[in-house]
Amino acid sequence: MVETANYIASVKALTAERTVFNQLKAKFKNAMELRLKGTLLWVIAETGGEWIRTLGTITVLYFGSRYVLQGDMSAGELVAFTLYCYQR
Numbered sequence: 441m442v443e444t445a446n447y448i449a450s451v452k453a454l455t456a457e458r459t460v461f462n463q464l465k466a467k468f469k470n471a472m473e474l475r476l477k478g479t480l481l482w483v484i485a486e487t488g489g490e491w492i493r494t495l496g497t498i499t500v501l502y503f504g505s506r507y508v509l510q511g512d513m514s515a516g517e518l519v520a521f522t523l524y525c526y527q528r
Contacts, residue, residue, distance in 0.1 A: 497526070500525060
């Protein structure tokens with residue numbers, strides 16, 4: 441009878457361990473999915489920022505080169521303005 445009680449306690453302990461393990465596994469999976477979503481959002485934001493900076497540079501150089509060709513601005517002024525706009 442004592443051995444049966446010990447076996448029952450062991451079975452209950454193993455069942456509880458499995459339940460806790462499954463709960464922790466689900467929480468870990470959820471955390472990893474959230475981490476992946478956060479990383480994807482960060483990559484999208486960084487890529488969008490790079491596109492905006494690139495388009496800004498192209499726009500400044502396009503209109504600046506038109507002013508240089510028309511004689512309204514010197515090439516040195518265009519370089520200085522471009523460097524001024526993009527200093528960090």
